[in-house]
Amino acid sequence: xxxxxxxxxxxxxxxIKQVWKEYGDHIVLEKLNLSVQPGEFVSIVGASGCGKxxxxxxxxxxESPSRGTILLDGQPMPAEPNETRGIVFQKYSAxxxxxxxxxxxxxxxxSASPLLGKVFGxxxxxxxxxxxxxxxxxxxxxxxxxxxxxxxxxxxxxLAIAQALIKEPRILLLDEPFGALDPGIRKDxxxxxxxLWKKRGLTVFMITHDLSEGFSLGSRILVLDxxxxxxxxxxxxxxxIVYDIALNSEHVIPTxxxxxxxxxxxxxxxxxxxxxx
Amino acid sequence: MRLMNSKPSxxxxxxxxxxxxxxxxxIYTLASDARLLENPSDKLLPSxxxxxxxxxxxxxxxxxxxxxxxxxxxxxSSLQRLLLGVGISALIGxxxxxxxxxxxxxRATLSPLVTAISLIPPMAILPILFIVFGLGELSKVMxxxxxxxxxxxxxxxxxxxxxPVEQLLKAQTLGANTWQIMLRVVLPQVLPPLLNxxxxxxxxxxxxxxxxxxxAATEGLGYRIFLIRRYLAMDVILPYVLWIAVLxxxxxxxxxxxxxxxxxxxxxxxGEE
Numbered sequence: 001x002x003x004x005x006x007x008x009x010x011x012x013x014x015x016i017k018q019v020w021k022e023y024g025d026h027i028v029l030e031k032l033n034l035s036v037q038p039g040e041f042v043s044i045v046g047a048s049g050c051g052k053x054x055x056x057x058x059x060x061x062x063e064s065p066s067r068g069t070i071l072l073d074g075q076p077m078p079a080e081p082n083e084t085r086g087i088v089f090q091k092y093s094a095x096x097x098x099x100x101x102x103x104x105x106x107x108x109x110x111s112a113s114p115l116l117g118k119v120f121g122x123x124x125x126x127x128x129x130x131x132x133x134x135x136x137x138x139x140x141x142x143x144x145x146x147x148x149x150x151x152x153x154x155x156x157x158x159l160a161i162a163q164a165l166i167k168e169p170r171i172l173l174l175d176e177p178f179g180a181l182d183p184g185i186r187k188d189x190x191x192x193x194x195x196l197w198k199k200r201g202l203t204v205f206m207i208t209h210d211l212s213e214g215f216s217l218g219s220r221i222l223v224l225d226x227x228x229x230x231x232x233x234x235x236x237x238x239x240x241i242v243y244d245i246a247l248n249s250e251h252v253i254p255t256x257x258x259x260x261x262x263x264x265x266x267x268x269x270x271x272x273x274x275x276x277x
Numbered sequence: 278m279r280l281m282n283s284k285p286s287x288x289x290x291x292x293x294x295x296x297x298x299x300x301x302x303x304i305y306t307l308a309s310d311a312r313l314l315e316n317p318s319d320k321l322l323p324s325x326x327x328x329x330x331x332x333x334x335x336x337x338x339x340x341x342x343x344x345x346x347x348x349x350x351x352x353x354s355s356l357q358r359l360l361l362g363v364g365i366s367a368l369i370g371x372x373x374x375x376x377x378x379x380x381x382x383x384r385a386t387l388s389p390l391v392t393a394i395s396l397i398p399p400m401a402i403l404p405i406l407f408i409v410f411g412l413g414e415l416s417k418v419m420x421x422x423x424x425x426x427x428x429x430x431x432x433x434x435x436x437x438x439x440x441p442v443e444q445l446l447k448a449q450t451l452g453a454n455t456w457q458i459m460l461r462v463v464l465p466q467v468l469p470p471l472l473n474x475x476x477x478x479x480x481x482x483x484x485x486x487x488x489x490x491x492x493a494a495t496e497g498l499g500y501r502i503f504l505i506r507r508y509l510a511m512d513v514i515l516p517y518v519l520w521i522a523v524l525x526x527x528x529x530x531x532x533x534x535x536x537x538x539x540x541x542x543x544x545x546x547x548g549e550e
Contacts, residue, residue, distance in 0.1 A: 062446065081449035092441035095448075097465045097542050106461065107451035117457035147542040160447075167451055 011074060013038045013170060013203050014059070019068035020238070021054055027238035028054050032068070034222070034241065041197050041204045043218030045211055050224045050239040052207045056175055059205055060085055072170060083111075086164030087173045090180050093160030094148040100159050101144040104131035107167045131166060138162045138192060154185035158192065165196065174206040178213070190217055221245050323512040331512040347501065348520070355486060355498040356524070358414060362421025363482050367475050369426050374433020375463055380455070388434070395427030399485060407493060417489035424485040425478040429471070436470040437463055469543040472536040476529050483525060 012035040019032040028051045036042055046052050057063040058070060061081045070077040072084060081087070094103050108127040112119045119127060135141050138158040148156055157177055164172060174193075178186045194217060197204055208214045214221050223243035230236040285293055309322035323331075336348040373391070376383045403420055410416035440463065448458045487499030494500040498521055505513050537544050 060446065060450070081446055083450065083452035085450055087447060087450050089443040089447070092443035093447050095444060095462060095466075097540070106448075109461070110448075110451055110453040110457050114454070114457070117453065117461040147545065149542060149545050163447070164450065169450065 010037060012036055012071075013073060015069075015071040015074070017069050017071070019058070019065040019070060021051070021058065021063065022066045022238070026235040029224075029240070030238035031240050034244070036203065036205075036220075038203050039201050041202075041217060041219040042206070043214030043221045044205060044207045044224065045209065045214045045221065046224035046239065048209060050226065052224055053175065055224065056173055056205065056207050059171070060087055060173055083107075083167050084170045085173055086167055086169035086171070087175065088157065088160045088164055088177045090176045091153075091156070094151075094156055094163065096148050099145050099147050100135060100140055100151070100162075101128065101131055103148070103159055104134055104162050104166055107163065131162075134162045134166045135159075137165075137196070152185075153181050154189060157181065157189060161193070161196070165200070165202075171203045171205060174204060176207050176209065179209065186213075193217065215247060219247055221247060320509040320511055323515075327512045328516055331510070332516050335513060335516070347496075348517075350496050351498045351501050351517075352520070352524070354494075354496045355490065358417050358489075358497070359421065359482055359486050361414075362418045362486070363425070363475060363479065365418070366422050366426040366429055366478075366482075367471060369422070370429025370433050370474070371464075371467070371471055374430045375437050375459060375467060377430065377434040378437025378467075379459060379463055384434070391427055391430050391434075394423075395431065397423075399424035400488060403489065403492065412493040417486065417494065420489045421482050421485045425481050428478055428481070429474050432474040433467055433471060436467045440466060469536050469540040472532050476532050479525060479528055479532075483521065487521075 014034070014036040016032050016034040019029065020027065021029040032055075044052050044055060054063060058065055059077075061078055064077075064079050072078075078084070087093075094100075095106065098106065105124075105127045106117075108130065109119050110117055112123055112127070132141065132144060135144050138161055140155060140158050140162065143151060143155060143159075148159065151159065160177075177193075178189050181189060190213065193204075196202065206214070206217065221243070222241050223245075224239045225242045226237055226239045227242055228237040305322065306325070309324055312319045312322050313324055332348075336346060339345060340347050373387060377387055377391070378384070399420060402423065406416040406419050406423070410419055444462060445458060448462045453461070486497075487502070490497040490499030491503040498517055502514050502517050
């Protein structure tokens, strides 16, 4: 574990202490310890099936740790999703029956009107303005009146990001947000999310299976893997955080990872050459 | 060209659409003529002119006995029962279906009951309905409700459960409570499927309506058909059957148009339905 990379200047926004997650005998994650400061962009990478999604689910609140604690701002994490954590999934994040603007306004409407979940008049006007600003920030101002099914994949993800950000969540969770997009579009999205992160001082957790994406976007990268494997009982040992690297520091990237990145990068270049330009 | 690849032009398709109907009409006319030639008082396949007479008599002349225009009286009371039955069923289906689909506690309680009720053939409990609710309107409306409500509930439950879980999680991260999610996320999205389900159950609703009317009623389309069956009055029965088909078609079309108008986002996604 590489805790030295974390600057212990302020109270961590997320603290994970000795967390294990198991389903019956099946241990998914073990010995997780992590402390994340506000404003960090944490990329989480790992082979498929290594528990990345379970990890994110615990941050979201749909799964709770079997052992150990997760603290958000020093408080135990609520056991169900709420406004403190925004999320963008790979797809299905936007509501198909609302247009882009209504999708972004919905969060404000929920908090303003407990009974109807809908506001009218002046209140609606101010929510509308706020939502339009947010849509502009993600580059969707021209598509405000369109329904999600009329938007391209990249635009739908922009919408999902706007929808989450308007609630100003303490942490933003991204679950392979760009996995379903074309390489060219993905690049635009990387630029957008980097910009938003810097400008708004977000704390972001992003799951990705694309190592170079994880490295180029994150300020810190977590690699999940199983250090111990029992061939006769593969579910006996869970995945741990095997590398925790601060990307803006002087730390050397271990050669094993470096070679993986290089391999992925060349593979991706090949794909891009075939599909784009 | 392979048969599977040859598509009709617009005009051709229209002609092909109409072809079976035209053939049926021709066969009917020939058969009717042949029978009437042999026995002019044959009742089985009436001529077109006796259809016209019957329609004139039922729809546009007051009945000698009651002074009412029978076809319209029958139509109004049948439609009233049907719309009442289908409307109430849709409402119950929506409320219980969404609650079942969204709330595990609710589902655990009600789902087995709904399944059990849906396994009872409604016609088998028709006598019970007449005993309990009397011979008035209520028992006929109840028959429709008992007949189609379980189908609607189960369909709506499935539709609710098949909403992507991502959407429900997203709504929770936007700070919504259960009620708000039900109202703003689930309800609008299951309304178009509800309309579709109602369209599909209309056929059964008619079946139960006519069955109920056949047994105990004083007016109604089903009542009339079963009443005049005693006189082998095919000249009235066939137009009544056609009229019912026309009404059913109109209701189906209206529901489809409402759905397209009110939920453009739904039809944009799935194309023509």
